[in-house]
Amino acid sequence: MLYIVRNDASNVIFQKDTGASLPSVFFQHLHASFMSISRLFIIALVIWATGFLGYVSMIPEKRTNDKRITDGIVVLTGGKYRISEGVRLIRNKRSPRMLVSGIGGKTNISALLISAGVSPQETQRLQSMIDIDYQSRSTSDNADQTTDWVKKHNIKTLRVVTSNYHMPRALREMRQHLPEADIIPHPVFSESFHVERWYAHRNSIGLLMSEYHKFLAAILIHFYQKSSYFLLSYYTKVTSIASF
Numbered sequence: 001m002l003y004i005v006r007n008d009a010s011n012v013i014f015q016k017d018t019g020a021s022l023p024s025v026f027f028q029h030l031h032a033s034f035m036s037i038s039r040l041f042i043i044a045l046v047i048w049a050t051g052f053l054g055y056v057s058m059i060p061e062k063r064t065n066d067k068r069i070t071d072g073i074v075v076l077t078g079g080k081y082r083i084s085e086g087v088r089l090i091r092n093k094r095s096p097r098m099l100v101s102g103i104g105g106k107t108n109i110s111a112l113l114i115s116a117g118v119s120p121q122e123t124q125r126l127q128s129m130i131d132i133d134y135q136s137r138s139t140s141d142n143a144d145q146t147t148d149w150v151k152k153h154n155i156k157t158l159r160v161v162t163s164n165y166h167m168p169r170a171l172r173e174m175r176q177h178l179p180e181a182d183i184i185p186h187p188v189f190s191e192s193f194h195v196e197r198w199y200a201h202r203n204s205i206g207l208l209m210s211e212y213h214k215f216l217a218a219i220l221i222h223f224y225q226k227s228s229y230f231l232l233s234y235y236t237k238v239t240s241i242a243s244f
Contacts, residue, residue, distance in 0.1 A: 072155040079163035102136040143173035
């Protein structure tokens with residue numbers, strides 16, 4: 001065992017050599033920091049994975065059996081079979097009015113119905129029952145435009161038609177915008193997405209991860225908006241009191 005002898009103000013002081021050099025201390029701190037970051041990463045990964053599995057569990061696996069007649073139908077475009085399913089519902093008199101939200105270009109109602117397999121004679125009958133939203137570019141936009149449409153036509157019960165993997169996010173947006181409306185989910189299924197064995201299909205995994213991250217983003221945006229509104233209201237109240 002080595003000892004270091006140090007002369008401090010004419011006093012002889014003996015110190016025990018711990019053997020810890022500057023490089024070793026640096027690597028000890030580096031290792032401790034790495035372990036802390038690793039723990040945080042593992043915790044974040046567990047939270048993310050738990051939320052992801054929770055999102056997957058919210059995706060409808062079967063077609064709806066709800067045959068209620070609703071005041072309105074909204075079809076959120078962007079996936080296969082959504083428009084044709086909405087047209088089928090309104091042809092079967094499941095609602096007197098339908099909004100197709102998020103149509104790109106200048107597609108008119110007549111062309112939309114004919115592309116869905118409706119005869120020219122029936123197209124004339126259905127045209128007055130369908131409205132088109134050309135402005136929406138996102139699910140949030142869909143909810144904004146649907147809210148205006150619902151209020152305009154005094155709709156109390158609304159059937160939402162969209163792909164099953166998109167339904168959790170669509171319902172969240174719709175229910176935030178229309179808390180008093182009775183919203184009925186009507187999922188559409190595509191052969192390219194496998195909800196029961198999603199983990200065995202690369203495309204299904206990628207689609208679910210994309211939807212899950214958009215779902216998280218929608219939650220964060222809503223939280224930010226609520227927090228900003230609260231802080232602004234609080235600041236306005238405090239400044240009004242201070243002005244007296």
